[in-house]
Amino acid sequence: MSRRVFMKGNEAAAEGAICGGCRFFFGYPITPQNEIPEYMAKHMPEVGGTYVQAESELAAISMVFGAAAAGARAMTSSSSPGISLMQEGLSYLSGAEIPCVVINMVRGGPGLGNIATAQCDYFLATRGSGHGDSRSLVYAPSTVQELHDLTAEAFPIAEKYRTPVMILGEAILGQMMEAVDLRERRDPPEPTSFPWAIGGVRRERPPRIITSLYTRHEDLEAKNREMEARYDQARREEVRWDESGADDPQIAVVAYGVVARVCRTAIERAAARGVRARLFRPISLFPFPEAPLAALAERVEQVLVVEASLGQLVEDVRLSVEGRAPVSLLTRVGGVMITPEEVQDRLEAMSRGSVGGV
Amino acid sequence: MPETATAERRVFGRPQSLTDAPFTYCPGCTHGTIARIAAEAIDEMGLSDRALVIGSVGCSVWTYNFFNLDGIGAPHGRAPAMATGIKRVHPENLIFTIQGDGDLAAIGTAEVIHAAVRGEDITCLFVNNGVFGMTQGQMAPTTLLGQVTTTSPQGRTAEREGFPIPMSEMVALCPGAAYVTRVAVIDPPTVREAKRAIRTAFECQMAGRGFSLVELLSICPTHWGKSPQEAVQRVRDEVLQVYPLGVLRSPPAGTSTDGTAAEE
């Protein structure tokens, strides 16, 4: 029986994690995601889980690393400046092939920025994940329901690929309240059931080592190729995206997260004035839905990227579109949320041909 | 009394909890000694099926290759945080870190202090040799005043580089720290005492008394530019003046304070 609750995004994310089997949360306060550690501190005991408040984000991600290496479903959450601090840990997790989930509720930047909503961590999430050829799988929800669901689903995906999975939210998504159909709380697999996990009393099995250090060059290359193969598998199997709007579009609008919802409204309003636009909403940012976006780009005259950053998503869009149509960019930054009117104005101008692609 | 043949028995050899891999440490480096006495303590306590070692960054990066135990490498300084994560999942494990002075007392200062105040049931073995060894001998937080290193080429001064950090003394102030001690591994009596200290720390952990730290004054013959025996003399003449041996925070009642040496 589902539970339908009117809930804040951050809390829905935390509950989603618990439903998905998370039993170890290690966190640190930072606005605008504080409700996640607070929810975990309150509710983890209900499922026999553990909440630890770390001394820093540097420590939190290493605590996640330890617990996850021991086979537990472990996670942390933070916001942009804290996620910067976690880059080291994410790289180690990738290199050591240990699964975990990290939530980033993005705020204005760079530096301390502000606590308002932004999408300026796209590179950090999809290109960052620490030094080296380290990639996290990245999912971007646009509703509180999707945030709840993606967080729950992130844990088995992380285990399948033995890599961190990042849920990339925006500050506004964590703070807004919407109706959520909550999932059932499911227990995680037994930590000792994973063939790579350390810890527990060793009865029959030999000792195991978990490391990201491979001093012999050929060994590190081989390890990287294994990771590459898993990323390629993710590109085949874990791509998610959403489309809506005109079936015979002139313009493709590419946006993710809450900004995509603004675009959907703008597209509907512009349609009433004769503009045929189709929204392409990536949900998986890595792996990026290149093939479906390329297919859409074949059918349109122009592509408009709308994002709350100076231009990060647009680079992946250009790579996917690969010259099939001109790509232009519309942004608001610094925590300012773009309005449907601004997007609609741009769509109408593009439709009139008065704004070309760059 | 029946006649019995007095068959020979081995009284000293490789502990079960160490692999037979040759150590990759420098000649005379006490990392090998420390690994051995930790493994002996684990064997004697019958915990080889549940001890787990956390290596760190520095010469300690090789640690897990030498133990016949589950092992993992932590990022630089983060071993106590990683230990926290593992211990919360598997409280039945004996979890210990092996960290150098750069790892524990520079980049890892916050992690060890906070593991202590949280009273985490883990043990940190702090290999203090006053330099960053692996990276070729830079000044470390525990480098002494006057000591010449590759990044204090004129000799460390308080005005220019600051003071050596009293790391174990700081940890000993922390409620939640059950046992904090400083030992050395420079001659047979100190090596025996060091093993007793490690055993006490492990017993603290298994009894759930809280955090334990054993600082082991060590040598780095390579980067001190001395033979192992000359290096030991430097520890006696100089290091012990700044970092004296002794228990800094006592274990609570109920933990033994002298582990047995089986070969005695």
Add this chain to the structure above:
Amino acid sequence: MPRIVIRTERCKSCGWCVEVCPQHSLTIGSDTNPVGYRYAVFAEGARCIGCARCALMCPDICIEVYRDGARPAEGDEESA
């Protein structure tokens, strides 16, 4: 009679065992092992009292120490 066995292939010529042997029975020899170190040797005719100080100090676990079984340690089976 107490005796030691030195696994010379692990020896790194650090000199600890030589330094601590109370009988001065150990010395750095002139032969090298496959890694290139001149390994420690037990002098011919020298005495071993089975104190294990050499093994205690050896950082590379090169040395095994054997004693007779006249006084079994606690937990050891009595030899038959």
